[in-house]
Amino acid sequence: MPALSLDxxxxxxxDLAATVRFYERYVGLKDGDxxxxxxxGAWLYAGEKPILHLVSETGRKDHGSxxxxxxxxxxxDIRGCIDQLKKDGQPFEVRKVPARPxxxxxxxxPDGVMIELNFWNEADVPEIDREQVLPGERARRERTxx
Numbered sequence: 001m002p003a004l005s006l007d008x009x010x011x012x013x014x015d016l017a018a019t020v021r022f023y024e025r026y027v028g029l030k031d032g033d034x035x036x037x038x039x040x041g042a043w044l045y046a047g048e049k050p051i052l053h054l055v056s057e058t059g060r061k062d063h064g065s066x067x068x069x070x071x072x073x074x075x076x077d078i079r080g081c082i083d084q085l086k087k088d089g090q091p092f093e094v095r096k097v098p099a100r101p102x103x104x105x106x107x108x109x110p111d112g113v114m115i116e117l118n119f120w121n122e123a124d125v126p127e128i129d130r131e132q133v134l135p136g137e138r139a140r141r142e143r144t145x146x
Contacts, residue, residue, distance in 0.1 A: 008051050009071050011113055016040060016056040018110045023052060026085065026107055027073060027115060070114035078103055078119040082127055093129045106135050
């Protein structure tokens with residue numbers, strides 16, 4: 001049974017509307033059609049594919065599913081992304097991957113899920129973070145002190 005591709009990831013969120021807005025504004029996903037489940041949520045699409053399923057917590061007690069650190073999404077227009085994040089005062093950090101034409105923007109959603117936005121073959125931006133900490137750590141610190 002070979003794996004073919006990632007289908008979607010699921011996030012339990014405290015504020016469904018705020019989480020939908022975050023992923024639409026900063027990741028470029030679009031809220032779309034969702035089956036009529038008997039619990040509140042949303043499906044967010046990349047093109048024709050619902051890659052993120054959101055479920056409103058509504059009093060859920062158990063959390064977590066192991067040591068998942070982040071979710072990575074291929075994107076375009078790093079300059080536009082950074083400009084929007086700066087305009088909104090959203091904490092972020094930019095990393096350059098050694099020996100690859102890849103820059104990464106790390107952000108955290110309203111529930112603290114780290115999102116890695118990958119920008120391949122785009123001109124380097126001056127915001128590249130040279131701090132020697134794990135990706136997402138600086139943005140996580142800024143988010144908790146904000």
